[in-house]
Amino acid sequence: MRSTAAKSSPPEASTALTAVDDVLVRALARHRDDPDFWSLKTRDRTDSAHCVFQYPAMMVPLVQRRLLAAVIEAQPNIKSLYDPFVGSGTSLVSGMHFALNVYGTDINPLAVLISRVRTARKVEFTIGAIGADVVKRARADRRSGIDTTLSNRDKWFKPEVLTELSRLRRSIRACEDLWVRRFLWVTLAETVRLTSNDRTSTYKLHARPVEEIEARNVSPIDVFADLVSRNADSFAFFRKKLRDAGAISNARYRGAAEIALADTRESKTYWADVAPFDLMMTSPPYGDNQTTVTYGQHSYLPLNWIDLADIDPNVDAEMLRTTLEIDRRSLGGRDPVSEEEEEQLFAGSPTLKNFVAALPARPIDGRLRLVRFYRDFRASLETMIAQVRQNSYMIWTVGNRSIAGKQVPTDAVLSELMEDAKCATVTMLTRRIHHKRMPDRNASSATMREEKILLLRKL
Ligand SMILES: C[S@@+](CC[C@H](N)C(=O)[O-])C[C@H]1O[C@@H](n2cnc3c(N)ncnc32)[C@H](O)[C@@H]1O
Structure with a gap:
């Protein structure tokens, strides 16, 4: 693997790079001397209707567009983009600037609502x-x-x-x-x-x-x-940009745009009509919601004021049973891990195995939560990798959270789990976080100051 701006020890490549990978790596390396290119000191809150709701851990539209431009340079035939943890829809609205067919999944009804609003093919101009x-x-x-x-x-x-x-x-x-x-x-x-x-x-x-x-x-x-x-105003601005990019014709977005309210682990057949996708771009949760980012708690009060049927006919009102329910249903939120599941997980990621082995015996909770999260994360990987075309790229933005004062090597674990699922790590970038809204009172993730962007390819 070639790392364009990595500072920590990067995950190793599992396979030789192809000529197409080389084009991509060169496109990304072009900005090596500009420390701001991926980190963006200033931000534009009007970009792509980004400001409509303050969703946690949002990606930056311009950074995602720059990544897309590099990948499309290497693979000009890309037509579809999939985000299995769509959140507020940043990756998809970025894909709309390239007139791509965009598809996303999220378990949180509020995320689905925001994404459906932002990616609508037709909007009301008045x-x-x-x-x-x-x-x-x-x-x-x-x-x-x-x-x-x-x-x-x-x-x-x-x-x-x-x-x-x-x-x-x-x-x-x-x-x-x-x-x-x-x-x-x-x-x-x-x-x-x-x-x-x-x-x-x-x-x-x-x-x-x-x-x-x-x-x-x-x-x-x-x-x-x-x-x-x-x-x-921010919508008018976003639609104008799409028109300028030629992505709108007859007042309608030219591509398809669809968001599923679903658990990514259980959406194997959901996209059967439109998969395989040409590209995947996402930022997954960094750990179980309860100890990292409580997307569900953040959404609980707003959702209690919204007609759930307007979000989706299949919203389960039981998700608002307690303030904790959405987070409990998200990755790492429930179901104990069996010995067999743990063994399989550790076989896929020796780095995770070693990290867990080095954790102090007490409190036991941190270890349990970490293993439960990665067991679920791995299950979601299997589903999403099955939905992308062979040789398509997968762009991951990940942060390293901490447990018991130790930083979890999220990037290395992701890379190993993906390689175990027959993907190649192509390159990695490091971007400093200037603006991302993270939980500042949460000791387990307060250390996050930079994030990694991993580019992998399905073999
Ligand atoms: C880091 S956020 C995505 C933020 C997004 N990139 C943005 O810019 O707004 C991760 C998302 O994963 C979702 N999530 C967690 N578990 C999930 C699951 N099992 N299936 C689908 N989505 C899930 C959360 O609800 C959250 O919206």
């Missing part, structure tokens, strides 16, 4: 005016009924906030068009995030101190009014 009408209707609504599925709502919202969010919700439900409602639900989700009693400094649900809640004075309708106008 969404800014519609949003202003929604605000006007909410302001005119004098009813005081509270309209949420949340059981302990008084813990998470002040009474006047509950009233205004309910008025917004009623106003959104009166809109006829599904994409319009989805766009407005995403805007409402961000409004909930900014006006609830939950702290915005962590992804775990954690109420603000009582005095702070009492002193705080926020109006969800005012916040929503600002956000809806900002989100409408």
